[in-house]
Amino acid sequence: MARTQGSHAGTTGPKVRDAALRLFARHGFAAVSMRQIAREVGVQAGALYLYTPDKQTLLFELMRDHLEDLLAGWSAPEGGAAVQLEHFARHHIAYHLDRPDLVFIAYMELRNLSPENFAVIEGLRRDYEDRLEAILRAGVAEGVFDVPDTKLATMAVISMLTGVTTWFRDGGRLSRGDVESIYWDMVRKAVMSGGV
Amino acid sequence: MARTQGSHAGTTGPKVRDAALRLFARHGFAAVSMRQIAREVGVQAGALYLYTPDKQTLLFELMRDHLEDLLAGWSAPEGGAAVQLEHFARHHIAYHLDRPDLVFIAYMELRNLSPENFAVIEGLRRDYEDRLEAILRAGVAEGVFDVPDTKLATMAVISMLTGVTTWFRDGGRLSRGDVESIYWDMVRKAVMSGGV
DNA sequence: CCTTGAATTGAACATGCGTTCAGATAGGGT
DNA sequence: ACCCTATCTGAACGCATGTTCAATTCAAGG
Numbered sequence: 001m002a003r004t005q006g007s008h009a010g011t012t013g014p015k016v017r018d019a020a021l022r023l024f025a026r027h028g029f030a031a032v033s034m035r036q037i038a039r040e041v042g043v044q045a046g047a048l049y050l051y052t053p054d055k056q057t058l059l060f061e062l063m064r065d066h067l068e069d070l071l072a073g074w075s076a077p078e079g080g081a082a083v084q085l086e087h088f089a090r091h092h093i094a095y096h097l098d099r100p101d102l103v104f105i106a107y108m109e110l111r112n113l114s115p116e117n118f119a120v121i122e123g124l125r126r127d128y129e130d131r132l133e134a135i136l137r138a139g140v141a142e143g144v145f146d147v148p149d150t151k152l153a154t155m156a157v158i159s160m161l162t163g164v165t166t167w168f169r170d171g172g173r174l175s176r177g178d179v180e181s182i183y184w185d186m187v188r189k190a191v192m193s194g195g196v
Numbered sequence: 197m198a199r200t201q202g203s204h205a206g207t208t209g210p211k212v213r214d215a216a217l218r219l220f221a222r223h224g225f226a227a228v229s230m231r232q233i234a235r236e237v238g239v240q241a242g243a244l245y246l247y248t249p250d251k252q253t254l255l256f257e258l259m260r261d262h263l264e265d266l267l268a269g270w271s272a273p274e275g276g277a278a279v280q281l282e283h284f285a286r287h288h289i290a291y292h293l294d295r296p297d298l299v300f301i302a303y304m305e306l307r308n309l310s311p312e313n314f315a316v317i318e319g320l321r322r323d324y325e326d327r328l329e330a331i332l333r334a335g336v337a338e339g340v341f342d343v344p345d346t347k348l349a350t351m352a353v354i355s356m357l358t359g360v361t362t363w364f365r366d367g368g369r370l371s372r373g374d375v376e377s378i379y380w381d382m383v384r385k386a387v388m389s390g391g392v
Numbered sequence: 393c394c395t396t397g398a399a400t401t402g403a404a405c406a407t408g409c410g411t412t413c414a415g416a417t418a419g420g421g422t
Numbered sequence: 423a424c425c426c427t428a429t430c431t432g433a434a435c436g437c438a439t440g441t442t443c444a445a446t447t448c449a450a451g452g
Contacts, residue, residue, distance in 0.1 A: 012429085012430090026307065027307060028224065028225075028226050028307060028308065030224050030226035030227040031226040031308065033408075033409065033410080034409080034410060034411080035408085035409080035410090043429095043430070043431090044430065044431050044432070045410085045411085046411080046412075046413080046430075046431070046432075046433095047429075047430050047431075049410095049411070049412080050428085050429070050430080054410075054411080055410065055411095108304055111222070111223060111224060112224065112227065147382075148378055148381075149369075149370065149378060151363075152370065152375065152378055152379075153378075153382070155359055155360075155362065155363045156356050156359060156360075156379060156382055157356075158359070159355050159356050159358070159359025159360075159362070160352050160353075160355050160356035160359070162355070163351055163352060163354070163355025163356070163359075164351070164352075164355075166351065166355070167347075167348075167351045173345075174345065174348065179348065182344055182345060182348055182349075183348075183352060185344075186343075186349070186352055186386040186387070187386075189385050189386050189387075189388075190382040190383075190385050190386040191382070191385075192385075208399080208400095229438075229439065229440080230439080230440060230441080231438085231439085231440090239399095239400070239401090240400070240401050240402065241402095241440085241441085242400075242401070242402075242403095242441080242442075242443080243399075243400050243401075245440095245441070245442080246398090246399070246400080250440075250441080251440065251441095393452105394451105394452090395450105395451090395452085396449105396450090396451085396452100397448105397449100397450095398447105398448095398449095398450105399446100399447085399448090399449100400445105400446080400447075400448100401444105401445085401446070401447090402443100402444100402445090402446100403442105403443095403444095403445105404441105404442085404443090404444105405440105405441085405442080405443105406439100406440105406441100407438100407439080407440095408437105408438085408439070408440105409436100409437080409438070409439080410435105410436105410437100410438105411434105411435085411436105412433105412434085412435080413432105413433095413434090413435105414431105414432100414433095414434105415430105415431085415432095415433105416429105416430085416431070416432100417428105417429080417430080417431090418427105418428100418429090418430105419426105419427100419428090419429100420425105420426090420427095420428105421424100421425090421426085421427105422423100422424085422425085422426100
């Protein structure tokens, strides 16, 4: 106890990121001070600068790592466009429900990034959207999807799926599996050919 | 010219709201100072307090008026659930595309509201969601909609429609009318019975 | 022309901000 | 047993914050 200095703890770095993530998600990047983050970690504000060059980089790295994880966590399975779309939709929901705070700040704090950092994050986001659009285009070419504009459909599907984080809470009426299935069903009907 | 004081202009009030709206949308509530708003209006910071009791109320009133407008601007037309849903979807998109800044802050700045103000805004938002859910429930009762959970479908539809503000820009490939029609088509197919 | 009072200024208040850095501390390697 | 060095403290820097208020300005009414 009371080991306040000189400790080679090695755990402070992750704790700084965790605290920053939680506080940024709860109060917003601009509303959180370095002193608040430090208090949460149990350290003085100056010590944070051993783990990040500045506050902005703390935000940027959270967002970048999140999007790189999202991209790394999904790859197109074998099969037709319909199979790929189902896989994409279910993975998107599962991933987002597992990381509500990261998803939240990645969508909310874009405007607090420097122009250079914004460009990086925007590029990663576009990569992700492009994957979905490629599936939709393939489905149109196969004749199984009927969407007049794949870019619009991409944005519509992503908005709908991401929106799940705004209302879903574990322990409610529906399980994660239920939610995945129902969302996938709506996506499927919305883009499939031969509908009502 | 150079009429700097004592003027009974009567236009400063709206200018304060306009400047606050624009700046909050661009940089976020917490990142905008009263002095920045004042500079935009062409006035000293102290003068703002003739038009708002504090910064928080400035945000709250923007959000409240926005949601009250949204609620006042739509009422269910005569007809079945399908007709009502189309009307709702088109109105939602048109309204949101007309007021991107207000929509943006109403979704992004909820966490910067005091608990009392948050409760008011949350109530208005729920009123709006309830209208859509009522349509979906009516459609299920009529047998024209097939959704396993009306609350989930409500959130999914609202997320999808609201997402249009994140990418649509006037003068692009698609007109507002195009976008309304394509979104409505996706919503229709997603909730209608007898689909693929 | 003078008075009135709404509109606005400009300075002040206490507090907090991000960031830097010299100095203190103590665990691990020798 | 000792030193090295990664780790952390605590104070300081200059500047910005939201808000208040006495003093000032000037259009309008009598």
